[in-house]
Amino acid sequence: xxxxxxxxxxxxxxxxxxLDTVVQRGSMAKAAVQLNxxxxxxxxxxxxxxxxxxxxxxxxxxxxVEPTPHGRALLKSAVAIFDQLRHGVMEIEFLSDPxxxxxxxxxxxxxxxxxxxxxxxxxxxTSISFWGRSSSLLPRKASRPSRCSGIVPSSWQECITR
Numbered sequence: 001x002x003x004x005x006x007x008x009x010x011x012x013x014x015x016x017x018x019l020d021t022v023v024q025r026g027s028m029a030k031a032a033v034q035l036n037x038x039x040x041x042x043x044x045x046x047x048x049x050x051x052x053x054x055x056x057x058x059x060x061x062x063x064x065v066e067p068t069p070h071g072r073a074l075l076k077s078a079v080a081i082f083d084q085l086r087h088g089v090m091e092i093e094f095l096s097d098p099x100x101x102x103x104x105x106x107x108x109x110x111x112x113x114x115x116x117x118x119x120x121x122x123x124x125x126t127s128i129s130f131w132g133r134s135s136s137l138l139p140r141k142a143s144r145p146s147r148c149s150g151i152v153p154s155s156w157q158e159c160i161t162r
Contacts, residue, residue: 003053010052013085016078018045019057023075026064 022031022042032039050057057071067075094101107116 007052011049013081015045015049016074016081018042019049019071020075020078022046022058022065023067023071026066028060028065 021034022028025031028042029039032042055070056068058065058067
């Protein structure tokens with residue numbers, strides 16, 4: 001049996017989450033606490049993944065764990081896998097409820113201040129979530145992206161500055 005066939009049959013999404021948690025926390029014991037598992041269960045799951053792939057995925061020492069190049073490659077793929085899964089779930093939600101969806105608008109700042117609010121005001125939506133990213137439209141203290149949810153505000157600027 002080819003490696004890809006074995007991996008597709010035996011590897012589970014929870015295994016990828018477990019590996020990511022171990023690497024992020026830097027310790028199997030800390031990952032076990034976060035995942036509500038025993039440390040031996042976490043260690044066993046990592047060992048089983050390493051056996052499945054035939055390579056070490058993490059280096060262990062008394063200072064914690066670090067991903068090997070093989071582990072980093074697997075984690076990089078795991079990010080893409082979970083991103084695609086998230087998009088698939090969103091698509092199912094959108095197909096299940098035709099009143100739900102996502103629209104992204106890339107625009108210049110003048111249009112963001114003038115045209116976009118008019119477009120939003122003319123929609124039939126009763127609830128809209130806004131994500132804004134524009135340093136000139138945001139107050140200095142809120143130069144990071146801001147979010148405004150709920151009923152369409154009376155003005156776009158009101159949402160941006162919240």
